[in-house]
Structure formats: structure tokens, C-alpha cells
Amino acid sequence: MDINLVPATPEIVLAVFGLALLVIGAFVRKDAGALVSRLAFAGFGVTLALVCLMAGWTTVQEGLNGLFIDDAFARFAKILVLASAMIVLAMSESWFRRDDALQAEFPVLVVFAVVGMMVMVSANDLMAVYMGVELQSFALYILAAYQRTSAKSTEAGVKYFILGALASAVMLYGMSLVYGFAGTTHFAGIAHVAADGARPVGIVVGLVFVAAGFAFKVSAVPFHMWAPDVYEGAPTPITAFFAVAPKIAALALFARVMVDPFGPWIKDWQQVLLVLSILSMSLGAVAAIAQTNIKRLMAYSSIGHVGYALIGITAGTHDGIRGMLVYLAIYLVMNVATFALILSMRQGGQPVERLSDLAGLSRTAPWAAAAVTVLMFSMAGIPPLAGFFGKFYVFMAAIDAKLYTLAIIGVVTSVIGAFYYLRIVKIMYFDEVGTPLDEFTSRVNSSVLFGGSALVLLGFLGMDWLVTSAQFAGDALLKHAAAALF
Amino acid sequence: MxxxxxxxxxxxxxxxxxxxxxxxxxxxxxxxxxxxxxxxxxxxxxxxxxxxxxxxxxxxxxxxxxxxxxxxxxxxxxxxxFTGPALRSKQTLLVGLAVGAVLLGDLFVMLSEWSVSPKAEALRASPTPDLSTVSNTVALSRILYTDYIFLFQTAGLILLVAMVGAVLLTFRRQRHQRQDVSVQLARSKSETLKMNRVENGKGIS
Missing domain, CATH: 1.20.120.1200 (NADH-ubiquinone/plastoquinone oxidoreductase chain 6, subunit NuoJ)
Incomplete structure (x- = not known):
């Protein structure tokens, strides 16, 4: 027995922080929400520093009796998750404050959701996977229903909860089948079972169920139905959180579970992921065209992006995992910056979310319109913006893995998808102005918007560095998977 | 037997x-x-x-x-x-039966080719304490509170989050009527009681 707590230090620190914040929120009378929100921000900062500095890139540590693993792959995903949570938390303060709706529980729930995500990406056992997923999901269900006076928010919460519980049940059923037929839930143990070419049908069926559960969590088609409603109904800062951090965590988890324990059965899961990826890309591109609400549009856009990221996992190679991680990092920047815009959209002090409300932004706020233009071009994947590189690396990986159909469909759908991204640009520059938007007052949001678009614009300068880091992370995952076999 | x-x-x-x-x-x-x-x-x-x-x-x-x-x-x-039909419509019934049939089919496929990995037995037994020396409740608790302490604690966090959520979504911040004993005892008669002489047939305006 080996309970080594060291690899889990960041998680433990963040969880203790969350508990402390809960107490502070309960006892501070005045303006507890803002105080707790700032403390949570600091807590994320400390955790981020711990993740970055505690161990070198190449160290791999298992801990907590083998249930937990800390490697470059997990650290890469954790850095993305923590960074996105920090930015979203900073942006949401001004949004909630105007409506006087910032309660201390909001940052606390975000902290616990992030603890769950960190457990997910560091899981080394199916039981730890389940615990992480549930911790994250519970916090997210509550966050979706956070504005309980709004019927839409309540509906979003209930819908997300019921469908999420069903998905968790399906996933758990799959895990129990894997346990029954492999005799263990430990990743190395499952890979050990596969080492001599065994392929019990029960494990394959379980694998499909587990994949379906994960597909729900990343909102891949055909398990995406909840996403547009939840994105639209949840308060905008929470939608911004939903669109980034849980997706990154769930995709990283998806990659680890497929490549590490189930790696030897790649032929079985590759076809499942292939279908998920093709359907997500196509639906993300086509269904977004008809949307008039920008939050729903972002939901479909994120479904499409998940499809592209899944290409990387489907390839199952070093290049594929690297491509997925690069894609996720770029996706984070683009999405957070776009949500900085959506969070700033107000007319007469009231938040608005129709696409047509953006009309005439080029005249009232020319710089913001230019920044959004850069972001939209990048989302559409037009070179030399960062979004292009994200797609480039996953498509290259697909071609190297001889998945030509996947690459071709990916290119076609990104051309179709370009239509609705460019339509936003058209609305901002050429449509008649109805009621103009209020001036953007939040400095945090503006700096995220401009910072994000600058990163996207000049991203090609740092692309080498990003790709090398992702390469390290991907290598760590695949090396661990290969080591488990022998 | x-x-x-x-x-x-x-x-x-x-x-x-x-x-x-x-x-x-x-x-x-x-x-x-x-x-x-x-x-x-x-x-x-x-x-x-x-x-x-x-x-x-x-x-x-x-x-x-x-x-x-x-x-x-x-x-x-x-x-x-209570009087309505148990199943809303034929469609629900059909979809339910179809899903059930697929799951049952899955089970049959798995059972017909009952190929549990040969290593499964040993792997499954590896975390278990020797059952000839301890009862199975003791064995469970030994694993749960030592080997799987991480999962146990995470489950605790999940329950905490669920509780926070239940409070957040249902608790209404209203002014509570609190009893403050010292204030009550410090009240004097002159602050709270006013004697009126009311004439017959007239009220107090």
C-alpha cells in the first residue's frame, strides 16, 4: 500500500481552499460574493503555480495507491483548466455585480468543479474517473440553475441534471462491465489484460458505454442535445465557464482513457470516435447557421470544435494527441475572448444576446469590432491566425493515420462553418444599427477581448513553443500507455 | 444444501x-x-x-x-x-422496449461469448485482504479507508457540493424573526404600554 499524497498536492490545496471559502462566505456579511470571488482567483493562482513548478516536465508520479497520476499530459490539461477558470471568474464579477447576483456560492462551486476536473485529467483508475466526473458535474448542474428566479436558468439546470445523470449511469454501467470482464478498474491493469491480445466482448461493450458517457460530457453528436439549451439558459458567465474548462477536462480525460487503458483495442474505439467526430463537425457547422441567439451559436460552435479535437484522439498517435492539445489551447483563447464580448453586450444596462444586437459595433466601438473580427476569422480557421494552426495539426495527424475521410470532411465542414463566423463580421460592419450597445465599461472584459485577439493574431510567433509543450504532454501519455503493456 | x-x-x-x-x-x-x-x-x-x-x-x-x-x-x-395510464403513449412503450431489447441483446452477446480475461481472477483478488482471517465487513472497511481513501474523500466532496447546491437553490434569504432575550428583558413598561381611557360607545381613533 502506498498512499503518496505528493502528486495530488495542487488538488488538495485547491479543495482545502474551497472549504475555507465556503466558511468565509458564510460568515462575512458584507459583499461576501466579491471577496470570495477574489480569494478564489488567488487560490487558482496558487494552484496554477503549484502545477507548473512542483515537478519537471518529464516527471511521472503515481500516487494515492495508484489511483492518481501526475504527468506532463495531466499538467498541460490542468494549466488550461485553471487558466480558463481564472479568466472566467475575473470576467464574471462585473456581470453579476450589476444585477447584484454575486453570491459567495458561485466561486465556491467553480472551485469544486475545477477540483473535479483536475481529478478527471489525473485519473489513473476508472473509479477515480467516475469520482472526478461526478464532482465536476454536480457543481455544473447547480451552476446551470444558479439564477433560480429565471425560468430559463432553472430549465437549463433540470435538463442538464437529468440528462447528465443518465449519461453518468451509462458510463458507470460500462465501467462495471469492464471491471467484470477485466477484473480491475486500474488503467495499467486493464492494459495488462490486453497485452496478450485478449479481447473479451464484455470489455468492448463496456468500452462503448464509457465512450458514450464521455461523449455526453464533451457534448459530441449524437449526445449533444443538452448543450444549446443549457448554454442559452445558464447565466452568461457560467456559459463562458461551461464552454471552456469542462470541455478541456473531458476531452483530456477522453484521450487518456482511450489511449492508456484501452489503447490495445484501438480498432474498436477508433470507429466509435470517427462517427462521433464526423457527426459533431457536420452538425456544428450546419445547425449554427440558423441561430439568432449568440449563446446558442456558441453552443453549436463548441460542438463543432469538439468534433475537430476528437479527430486528434481518433488518430490515437503522438501527432494526434499533440494536435488535440494544441487545438484545446487555442480554443481556450478564442472562446474566452469571444465570451468577453458576449459578457459586455448590454443595452440600457440589460444584458442582450441576439446576434442582431451586434449591428453597428464597427461604428460605436471600432477596436472591439476589429478584435472580434480577428477572433471570428480565427474560429473559421483562416491562416495565419491561431485557429488555423489548431485545425492544421489535427488534420495532419488524421492524414498520417490514414484517416483520409475524416480529414476531408473536417476541411469541408470548416468551410461551411466559416459562413456563420463571417456572418457575425458582416453584422458588425454592414448591418443597419438598431439600438446601439452600451459602451463596454468592464476593464477586465476589454483586456481579455483585446489580449485574446492579440494572442490569436500573433499566435504563429509562439506556435513552436506551444507545439513543443503539447508534444511533451502527448509523449508522456503515450509512453505511459506503452509502458503499461510490458 | x-x-x-x-x-x-x-x-x-x-x-x-x-x-x-x-x-x-x-x-x-x-x-x-x-x-x-x-x-x-x-x-x-x-x-x-x-x-x-x-x-x-x-x-x-x-x-x-x-x-x-x-x-x-x-x-x-x-x-x-392516479387514474391516468401508466405509460404515456404507445410511442414511449415502443422506444422503451426497443432500448431494453438492445441492452438485452448486448447482455446475451456478452454471456454467449463468456470470455472473461484469464487474468481477471487474480487481478480482482489482489486488493482483497485474506478473507479467512477477517469478516467481509472488516475487509471492505480496510480497503475503503486505506487503499481507496482518495475515492472516499472525493465522494465526501461530492456530497458537500450537493448539499451546498440544495441550500443555494432552495434557501430564501428572508428576514428571520430572532428572539433577543436581553432586549426583551430590558423593555420597560413605559416604552411599550400606553393606557387609554376609552369612553363608552367611542373607539380610539
Whole structure:
């Protein structure tokens, strides 16, 4: 027995922080929400520093009796998750404050959701996977229903909860089948079972169920139905959180579970992921065209992006995992910056979310319109913006893995998808102005918007560095998977 | 001996399956909950046959004792129409049957090719303490509180989050009437009591 707590230090620190914040929120009378929100921000900062500095890139540590693993792959995903949570938390303060709706529980729930995500990406056992997923999901269900006076928010919460519980049940059923037929839930143990070419049908069926559960969590088609409603109904800062951090965590988890324990059965899961990826890309591109609400549009856009990221996992190679991680990092920047815009959209002090409300932004706020233009071009994947590189690396990986159909469909759908991204640009520059938007007052949001678009614009300068880091992370995952076999 | 065990097994499992069916088809939701309790109790019986006494007790205490009672409360508090059909429409029935058939098909495929990995037995036994020296409740707790302490603690966090959520979504911040004893005792008669001489036939304006 080996309970080594060291690899889990960041998680433990963040969880203790969350508990402390809960107490502070309960006892501070005045303006507890803002105080707790700032403390949570600091807590994320400390955790981020711990993740970055505690161990070198190449160290791999298992801990907590083998249930937990800390490697470059997990650290890469954790850095993305923590960074996105920090930015979203900073942006949401001004949004909630105007409506006087910032309660201390909001940052606390975000902290616990992030603890769950960190457990997910560091899981080394199916039981730890389940615990992480549930911790994250519970916090997210509550966050979706956070504005309980709004019927839409309540509906979003209930819908997300019921469908999420069903998905968790399906996933758990799959895990129990894997346990029954492999005799263990430990990743190395499952890979050990596969080492001599065994392929019990029960494990394959379980694998499909587990994949379906994960597909729900990343909102891949055909398990995406909840996403547009939840994105639209949840308060905008929470939608911004939903669109980034849980997706990154769930995709990283998806990659680890497929490549590490189930790696030897790649032929079985590759076809499942292939279908998920093709359907997500196509639906993300086509269904977004008809949307008039920008939050729903972002939901479909994120479904499409998940499809592209899944290409990387489907390839199952070093290049594929690297491509997925690069894609996720770029996706984070683009999405957070776009949500900085959506969070700033107000007319007469009231938040608005129709696409047509953006009309005439080029005249009232020319710089913001230019920044959004850069972001939209990048989302559409037009070179030399960062979004292009994200797609480039996953498509290259697909071609190297001889998945030509996947690459071709990916290119076609990104051309179709370009239509609705460019339509936003058209609305901002050429449509008649109805009621103009209020001036953007939040400095945090503006700096995220401009910072994000600058990163996207000049991203090609740092692309080498990003790709090398992702390469390290991907290598760590695949090396661990290969080591488990022998 | 084995014949008796077999008979008991079939008794429990048949009652279990039939009650599970009744949960779905009962018109009255309260009856559904009662049938569900039968399912739990018979499930507990099956666990006893498998020498898993602890799981059997937990199933009775937690599921039959707490969860089912909670369900009963919820069901009885809702104003439900007991006369309507148990299944909304033919379509629901068909979809349900189709999903059930697919899952059953899956099970048959797995059972017909019953190829559990040859390493499974050893792997499954590896975390288990020697059962000849300890009872299975002790064995479970030894694993749960040592090897799997991480999962145990995470489960605690999950429950905490659920509790925070329940409070957040239902608690209404209203002014509470608090009793402040010192203020009450410090009141003097002159502050609170006013004597009026009321004439007959007239009120106080």
C-alpha cells in the first residue's frame, strides 16, 4: 500500500481552499460574493503555480495507491483548466455585480468543479474517473440553475441534471462491465489484460458505454442535445465557464482513457470516435447557421470544435494527441475572448444576446469590432491566425493515420462553418444599427477581448513553443500507455 | 444444501424481476415505490447468498430505509393523477422496449461469448485482504479507508457540493424573526404600554 499524497498536492490545496471559502462566505456579511470571488482567483493562482513548478516536465508520479497520476499530459490539461477558470471568474464579477447576483456560492462551486476536473485529467483508475466526473458535474448542474428566479436558468439546470445523470449511469454501467470482464478498474491493469491480445466482448461493450458517457460530457453528436439549451439558459458567465474548462477536462480525460487503458483495442474505439467526430463537425457547422441567439451559436460552435479535437484522439498517435492539445489551447483563447464580448453586450444596462444586437459595433466601438473580427476569422480557421494552426495539426495527424475521410470532411465542414463566423463580421460592419450597445465599461472584459485577439493574431510567433509543450504532454501519455503493456 | 440455495436464489431473483416490472407498470406511483422496496429487499437477499452481508445490510438500511422513504414522501407530496395510464403513449412503450431489447441483446452477446480475461481472477483478488482471517465487513472497511481513501474523500466532496447546491437553490434569504432575550428583558413598561381611557360607545381613533 502506498498512499503518496505528493502528486495530488495542487488538488488538495485547491479543495482545502474551497472549504475555507465556503466558511468565509458564510460568515462575512458584507459583499461576501466579491471577496470570495477574489480569494478564489488567488487560490487558482496558487494552484496554477503549484502545477507548473512542483515537478519537471518529464516527471511521472503515481500516487494515492495508484489511483492518481501526475504527468506532463495531466499538467498541460490542468494549466488550461485553471487558466480558463481564472479568466472566467475575473470576467464574471462585473456581470453579476450589476444585477447584484454575486453570491459567495458561485466561486465556491467553480472551485469544486475545477477540483473535479483536475481529478478527471489525473485519473489513473476508472473509479477515480467516475469520482472526478461526478464532482465536476454536480457543481455544473447547480451552476446551470444558479439564477433560480429565471425560468430559463432553472430549465437549463433540470435538463442538464437529468440528462447528465443518465449519461453518468451509462458510463458507470460500462465501467462495471469492464471491471467484470477485466477484473480491475486500474488503467495499467486493464492494459495488462490486453497485452496478450485478449479481447473479451464484455470489455468492448463496456468500452462503448464509457465512450458514450464521455461523449455526453464533451457534448459530441449524437449526445449533444443538452448543450444549446443549457448554454442559452445558464447565466452568461457560467456559459463562458461551461464552454471552456469542462470541455478541456473531458476531452483530456477522453484521450487518456482511450489511449492508456484501452489503447490495445484501438480498432474498436477508433470507429466509435470517427462517427462521433464526423457527426459533431457536420452538425456544428450546419445547425449554427440558423441561430439568432449568440449563446446558442456558441453552443453549436463548441460542438463543432469538439468534433475537430476528437479527430486528434481518433488518430490515437503522438501527432494526434499533440494536435488535440494544441487545438484545446487555442480554443481556450478564442472562446474566452469571444465570451468577453458576449459578457459586455448590454443595452440600457440589460444584458442582450441576439446576434442582431451586434449591428453597428464597427461604428460605436471600432477596436472591439476589429478584435472580434480577428477572433471570428480565427474560429473559421483562416491562416495565419491561431485557429488555423489548431485545425492544421489535427488534420495532419488524421492524414498520417490514414484517416483520409475524416480529414476531408473536417476541411469541408470548416468551410461551411466559416459562413456563420463571417456572418457575425458582416453584422458588425454592414448591418443597419438598431439600438446601439452600451459602451463596454468592464476593464477586465476589454483586456481579455483585446489580449485574446492579440494572442490569436500573433499566435504563429509562439506556435513552436506551444507545439513543443503539447508534444511533451502527448509523449508522456503515450509512453505511459506503452509502458503499461510490458 | 446446494439445492436449497438454488431454490432460495430463484425465489429471490424471480420476485426481484417481477417487482421491478411492477415498478414500471403500476399506475399509482406510491405502489411503484412500494414495489421498489420489494426489489431492494430481494436484492439484499441475493447479496446474502453471495456472502456479501455488509452490502445486503447497506441495501436494506440505505435504499429501502432511507431512499425509498424519501421517494415516498416526494411522491405523496406531489399532486399526481392516479387514474391516468401508466405509460404515456404507445410511442414511449415502443422506444422503451426497443432500448431494453438492445441492452438485452448486448447482455446475451456478452454471456454467449463468456470470455472473461484469464487474468481477471487474480487481478480482482489482489486488493482483497485474506478473507479467512477477517469478516467481509472488516475487509471492505480496510480497503475503503486505506487503499481507496482518495475515492472516499472525493465522494465526501461530492456530497458537500450537493448539499451546498440544495441550500443555494432552495434557501430564501428572508428576514428571520430572532428572539433577543436581553432586549426583551430590558423593555420597560413605559416604552411599550400606553393606557387609554376609552369612553363608552367611542373607539380610539
Amino acid at each position: 446446494t439445492l436449497a440455495v438454488d431454490a432460495v436464489f430463484y425465489l429471490f431473483s424471480i420476485v426481484c424481476v417481477v417487482s421491478a416490472l411492477m415498478v414500471v407498470v403500476s399506475r399509482n406511483p406510491v405502489h411503484s415505490v412500494l414495489w421498489m422496496i420489494t426489489v431492494f429487499i430481494n436484492g439484499a437477499g441475493l447479496f446474502v447468498l453471495l456472502n456479501a452481508e455488509f452490502l445486503a445490510m447497506v441495501l436494506v438500511i440505505v435504499y429501502a430505509g432511507a431512499v425509498a422513504i424519501l421517494f415516498t414522501f416526494v411522491v405523496m407530496m406531489l399532486d399526481l393523477d
